[in-house]
Amino acid sequence: MLVLTxxxxxxxxIEDDIExxxxxxxxxQVKLGINAPKNFDIYRKEIYLSIQQENNSALNIETNILQNxxxxxxxxxx
Amino acid sequence: MNIQTKFHGEKEINTDxxxxxxxxxxxxxxxxxxxxxxxxxxxxxxxxxIRSQQVAFIITDPFLIFPQYEFDLTQEAIEALEIQSENxxxxxxxxxxxxxxxxxxxxxxxxxxxxxxxxxxxxxxxxNTSYTIRHRIVTLEKEVAK
Numbered sequence: 001m002l003v004l005t006x007x008x009x010x011x012x013x014i015e016d017d018i019e020x021x022x023x024x025x026x027x028x029q030v031k032l033g034i035n036a037p038k039n040f041d042i043y044r045k046e047i048y049l050s051i052q053q054e055n056n057s058a059l060n061i062e063t064n065i066l067q068n069x070x071x072x073x074x075x076x077x078x
Numbered sequence: 079m080n081i082q083t084k085f086h087g088e089k090e091i092n093t094d095x096x097x098x099x100x101x102x103x104x105x106x107x108x109x110x111x112x113x114x115x116x117x118x119x120x121x122x123x124x125x126x127x128i129r130s131q132q133v134a135f136i137i138t139d140p141f142l143i144f145p146q147y148e149f150d151l152t153q154e155a156i157e158a159l160e161i162q163s164e165n166x167x168x169x170x171x172x173x174x175x176x177x178x179x180x181x182x183x184x185x186x187x188x189x190x191x192x193x194x195x196x197x198x199x200x201x202x203x204x205x206n207t208s209y210t211i212r213h214r215i216v217t218l219e220k221e222v223a224k
Contacts, residue, residue, distance in 0.1 A: 038154045041101060043203055051188045051203055052105035054211040058135050058174045058185070063085055065177050066117060066136065072179045 083126050084134035086115055096128060097192055097199040100158075104188070104201060109133045112199065114170075114192070123170065125190065137170035137190060143215050147186060155202050159193045166195040174212065183212040 004012060011021040018040065023031040034042055083089050097112050111128040114137075121142050127133035140147045151161070161167055170190040174183045186209035192199040 038157055039101075041203075043205075047187075047203060047205070048104060050211055051185070051201070054174060054185050054188070055103060055105040055135070055172065055201075058172050059133065061136060061175045062177075065175065065179075066085060066120075066122070069120070069122065069136075069175055069179050069182065071120070 081113070081126070081128055082131040083115065083124070084131055085117070085124055086126075089115070091128075094197075097197045099199045099201075101200060103135075103190075104203075106130075106133050122173075125170070125172070135190075136173045136175055138173060138184070140169060140171040140184065140186065140189065143184065144186070144213070147209075149189070149204050149207060149209070151191065151202070155191065155200060159191060159198045159200055160196045161193050162195075166193055168192045168194050172201075173215070180214070180216045182215050184215050185211045186213050187211045 006012065006022050008022055008025055011019050013019050017037050019035040021033040021035075023033045025031075036042060079093055080088055080090050091113055095113055097114065099110050099112060102108060102110055106127070109127040109130055112125050113128060115124045115126055116122075117124060117136075121138055123137050125135040125137045151167075155161075159167075168191075170192070171184045171186055172188070172190060174185070176182045187207060188201050188203045188211065190199060190201045
């Protein structure tokens with residue numbers, strides 16, 4: 001891992017078009033500002049990991065229980 | 079073309095119906111092409127990867143199980159999906175199906191947005207939202223109403 005030391009208001013540049021700036025530091029919290037092209041999705045890591053994990057869980061389905069679920073939901077909606 | 083599906087066996091599909099997920103789906107970034115297949119007699123659909131048979135999510139219209147569900151699409155998402163009008167947008171949520179079904183949950187924090195005209199899709203991750211990745215579909219309305 002590359003380790004860089006930065007002060008408040010200082011930045012790092014990744015490639016030509018991603019800029020990450022340290023906006024403020026309070027105690028153990030650092031506020032970062034990120035400028036990146038719109039096609040880059042930027043997330044808090046723990047949130048992204050939880051979505052990844054839930055997507056993995058969502059794939060664990062037995063074929064035979066699907067039809068039952070459909071019937072179950074339709075009854076509920078009526 | 080013919081594809082191998084997880085729940086519908088081998089299926090002939092029209093290539094016009096393929097939806098491109100250019101940034102993949104978190105956890106499955108290589109799966110960039112999907113098709114939406116209805117599960118007959120239900121309000122459920124399968125979001126089936128074209129190339130990976132086992133990558134198939136059960137999705138549904140969130141407004142059927144939770145009429146008050148709402149969120150704002152970010153400008154970035156609107157541009158990424160090339161959305162011109164809201165009439166061409168379809169919203170789905172991924173279900174994590176459990177048995178018994180009362181345990182089944184819907185991921186309201188990361189809905190799947192599809193531009194029906196442009197055939198572009200993306201699972202967007204909502205920030206600053208009270209929705210989570212696991213809302214029980216049975217008690218959903220009560221839980222969120224609190």
